Amino acid sequence: MTLTPVETHPVSRLLNPQSVAIIGMSSKPGASGRNLLGHLDAHGFTGDVHLVGRGGGEFDGRTVLTQISELPEGVDLALIALPASAVADAVRELAARGVRTGIVYASGFSELGEAGRAAQAEISRIALESGMRLAGPNCIGYNNHVHGMRTVFLPGGSPIPTLAPGATGALAILAQSGGLMGLVTYGLEARRVPVSYAISTGNEASLTLADYLDFLADDDATGGIVMYIEDIRDPAGFLASVRKCRQNGKSVILTHAGRSERGQQATASHTGALAADYGVMKALATRAGACVVESIEELMDVAEILTRYPSPPRGGIGFATTSGAFCALALDAVAPLDVDVPALSPAIEERLNARLPSYMSAANPLDVGTLVAVDPDLYHDAARALLDDEAIGAVILGVAYSSVANNERMLRQVIRASAGNLKPLAVGLLGDIAPVSAELRELAAENNVILSSSPERLIRSMAAVFHYGRAVTSAARQHLSLLPVDALEFGVEATVEWAAKRVAAGIGIPVPQGGLATTVEEAIAIADRVGYPVAAKAQSAKLMHKTEAGGVVLGIAGEAELRRAYEQLDSGVGALIEGGLDGVLVEQMADKGVELMVGAKRHPTWGPVVVVGLGGVWVEALGDVRILPADLPIDDIVAELGRLRSSKLLGAFRGRDPLDVRAVAETAARVGELMLRRPDIQELDINPLLATPEGVTALDVLLTFTAYGKGAR
Incomplete structure (x- = not known):
């Protein structure tokens, strides 16, 4: 391991120590302390290593101290391989010796309930008061692929692959589960995606996701971050760090377990995660510029796409296939994913029709049939034409699996088409009848072509990449103030409907x-x-x-x-x-219209969010709503309204003109701004908000304050 100067950032000191102490050293085969020392030696760690164990003596020529108090002052990193019952005393003694960072591996803390939470709070307090920063507890450590260092306490394994000096663009992995850290690492390495750091964060008693992201946002080797999350313990810091990553051009891709009630119970027993409002998290993380996906498969697929094509695509998806059936299947698969499949531009359509026989016609999806068997250049020409269409932001080629030789012939044509291309280009092998060979994977990876054995999975992942592109664009747009200052001066009497409506009228929302x-x-x-x-x-x-x-x-x-x-x-x-x-x-009395609802609530940890959807009694019966950040711009709110299941009601319907959707969006924007500018408001609910082609009217308004409980309608 080549040492670098230790910086002031605590995560840098954790990941790049120049001195290490192993606390709980034992010579027993399989003991965690022995494993940790073996990893340091295997990776050529040249800094100072100090061993502390009850038995004392020597191990491999190194002295084993019996007391933490015997350590020199200011060790960079302590690897604390002790049972939970001994951790607090050890952290206290390490803090007294000026140890700067530590990793607590033991489980038995917040994941075990009240007593465990109290024990975790104690080590958190000690660390906070002393300035020491801790990873864990309930974690397995980290792998530093930049400088070659492994602090995972598990035995065995060959030395981790290390990036070439000065390499950039690798992915960092943050996982609140050690098992998922390993799974994602292996998955990315199998795709030939370089990894900078793989970090198991555990229960995060001290260092949180926000701290790790803040460091990685400035790390030269890291081009993006993938995360498995069960609980975000510092939402404000997390969102700020996500924004920092976005501003530095680094993607943040995450999946969050615990969307269901039973999933929340499982995560609570795993890392002590508290039940989270998944919808609120997703809305605010997306607004900050994160790509939120809903499976580990998507996490790794999207990570690969964004590593090979860092600029999120615009436009829609272009499809080409050797099977006419895949045209229909692709359209069915993409229909619920809110991604466009644009018609070909006249110039591209003409170009392809000149290339195809007269009995075939160009379209998107594009069926080239079996012609490629005798004319393999058609793979290149079809893919290149779709890539050249300005309305298409990514291309997926659905090709039947036949043999390694035939598929290699196809892949080389696709690679030729991708030369100089910045749009994502992916190949999905139809049939899933055999594993994709290592040769094909290597060839695709070397040439930045995405290769998958599941075209439908590929479509879902590509859709997530498009949504991420929207999020990045939206995150760069600022919400413009809509509220006059004097409209913000009101008190708790506004909990009564008549007064709440005066507030609504004061911020520009029409009332009867x-x-x-x-x-x-x-x-x-x-x-x-x-x-x-x-x-x-x-x-x-x-x-x-x-x-x-x-x-x-x-x-x-x-x-x-x-x-x-x-x-x-x-x-x-x-x-x-x-x-x-x-x-x-x-x-x-109001005229006839469609009853919608616009509401806002102040989440106890995430802050204010806005909810829009079908109103009246339907909001409880159908739950057809969209959760939005309070600062979302009006144009983005209009787009979100179009994603409601009941969005057809907003357009021309049964002889009625389209509703004034922009007026609905402006109402939501005004409500969001009010929540941001009046932190004493707990909830504001307009239900129903009557929408007509001419505008909107707030028929009922509820307003409550944080210090006064529920108001009245």
């Missing part, structure tokens, strides 16, 4: 014409001003569910009906509430 009446005569005057029919609603912060309590009367056609409704609400519903009603909200 009307007002609060404290007498029947005021109610009649309001109705005369706005025009019948009207709605009447009982108003009190103590009235939690107006409709269920009989506190809403709709379709009031005239003065006599309004008098009866007012009396019913004032003396009937009001009698049920201590102190009576604030009054009765009288509003003009």
Whole structure:
């Protein structure tokens, strides 16, 4: 191992130590301490190595100290191979000796429940107060492929492959599971994707994902980061580090376990992960510029694509195939993935038609049939033409598996087509009847062609890459302020619907014409001003569910009906509430439209998010919503509305003109900005938000504050 100067960043000191202490050294075969020393020696670590073990004596000519207090001051890294019960005392003693970083391998901490969380909190406290930084607990260590260093406590294994000096563009692996760290490492190496660091982060009592990402964002050898996550313990720091990686041109690709209730239970027992709101995490991580995928397969596939083609593609997917059936299958596979399959441009269509026989016609997907058997140059010409189409951002070639020789002939034509190309080019071998040979994999990897034995899996992964491209583009766009400063000055009385609607109107969201009446005569005057029919609603912060309590009367056609409704609400519903009603909200009845909802909540760890979707009773029945970052620009919100399952209702429908979707998006943007600028707001819910071709109207508004609990509708 060639030593480099230790920098001030704690992760750099952890990964590039110039001195190491092994705590818990034992000469027993298979002992963790012995394994760790063997790895240091096998990788040629030339720094100082100190051994501490209860038995003392010597091992391989090295003195084994019996006390941590005998260590010299300021060791860079301590490898703590001790049981959980002994870790706190060891960390305390190491901190007293000025040890800068450590790895705690032992399990038995937050993953075991309350007692384990308390023990983990203690070692976290010691580290924080002393300035020592810890990896783990409940981790297996790391592999440093940049300088050649292995701190994994497991036995065996040949020395890890080391990058060439000055190499760049490798992928770093961060995994809260040691097993997944190894799996992803092997998967990437099998694809000939270089790895810079593979780090098992464990329970993250001290160093968190945010710390590792912050270091990797500036690391010269690392071009991107892939992560397996069960819990993000510092959301704000994590998002800031993701943004830093994006700004430095480095991709962040992650998969997060625990999307289901049972998955959350499993992750809690594994690393002590707390139940997370997956939708909130995905929305905010994507906004920051991460690529969030939903399987380990996609994680590795997307990592390979973005390593070979670092610039995320724009446009759509172009398909070419030797099987007409794959044309239909590809279109079926891509349909739910929100990725375009654009028609060929006239120039490319003409170019391909000139190349094909008269009984075939160019299209996307492009079927070249069996012609390639006698005319293999057609592989090149088809792939090159699709790559040259400006509307196509990536090309997938679906080819039947036949033999290594035939597939090599095909691959060489595809490689020729890819020369000088910056768009992702992938080959999916149809049939999955035999493993892809090492020769073909090597040939593809050497020439930056993605090769897969599952075209449908390849389509899913390529779609994720397109979504990442959108995220990067969106992350670079800033949300423009929409709110006047004076609209932000209101207090907790806004929890009542009539006051909450004043807040909504103040930030530019249309509400029905009307007002609060404290007498029947005021109610009649309001109705005369706005025009019948009207709605009447009982108003009190103590009235939690107006409709269920009989506190809403709709379709009031005239003065006599309004008098009866007012009396019913004032003396009937009001009698049920201590102190009576604030009054009765009288509003003009709304025209017909589609009931949507725009809401926002302040997540306890992630902060504010906005939710848009089908409203009224349907939000609970169908849950057709999109979770959005509070600072998402209006154009991106419009696109998200188009991804609702019920999005057809937003367009022209049964003779009705399209709804004013931009007005819906502007409403969501205003709500998001309010949540960002008023951190005392816990929740804002507009349901229903009536959408019509002419605009939107907030028919009901709920507003609650962080210090005051639930408000009232």
